[in-house]
Amino acid sequence: MALEVQFFGQLTDKTGKSTVQLNHATNLIQLKEILFKEFPLLKESKFVIAINNKMATDTSEIPEHAVIALMPPFSGG
C-alpha cells in the first residue's frame, strides 16, 4: 500500500469515497488504468491530477508513497 489517491468535488460521487490506498504505479497512465478498472464512472469524468501537490501530466513519474489528487473543474467563489 504505497500510494494514497484522493478524490475531490463531484469525483467523490463517481467513486463513493474520498481516498483510496493503492499499490505503487510507476506513472499516471498506469495509475489511471487501475482507477478506471475499480471506478468505471471516472472514465467519463473531467479532472486534472496532482502528485504531491504539483500538477502532473500522463507521463509524470510517481515517487514512492506519493499522494495523488484527482481534481474536477474548480468551482470556488
Add this chain to the structure above:
Amino acid sequence: MQLKNIFMEGSIPPSFIADSIAKHASKTGIGGHNIFLGQVRADEIEGKKVFAIEYTSNIEMALEKMHEIRESIFAKYEITCMHVHHSLGKVNAGELCLFVFTSSKHRKVAIDACTECVERIKAELPVWGKELFEGEGYQWKVNS
C-alpha cells in the same frame, strides 16, 4: 514557509468585513479600496431551489496557489495590501462566501488588482461548490 490561511468555516460575517475596513484607518497612504463580495445565489433549477452551497477544497494546494496569485498580483500592481477570505463548509443563500479586498494609493490600481484576483481565484483555486437544493438533492456548481 507559513502560508496565509484564506479559509474560514461557514459564511463570512458582514461585521468581519467592517472590521477589516476599519483596520486600514492607520494606513494613511491609501487613497482607494476595492472590495468584491461573493454571495450565494438561490438559483432555481428545474423547480428546485438552491438553499446553500457547501464548499470543499484541496486546502494545501489552494493555499499554495493563493500564495502564487498573491505574489504575481503584488508584482503587477502597486497595491498597498490585499486580503482574501473564502468560505468552507455550508453557506446559506444570501450569505457571503468570498471577500477580496485590495487597497492602493489610487483607485484604478485597487480596482484592477481586485478584479484580476477574483477571476484567478475562480479559475485556479482547487475549491468545489455543491449546490444543495431545498428538500433534497444537490448539483455541483459550475463556474462560468
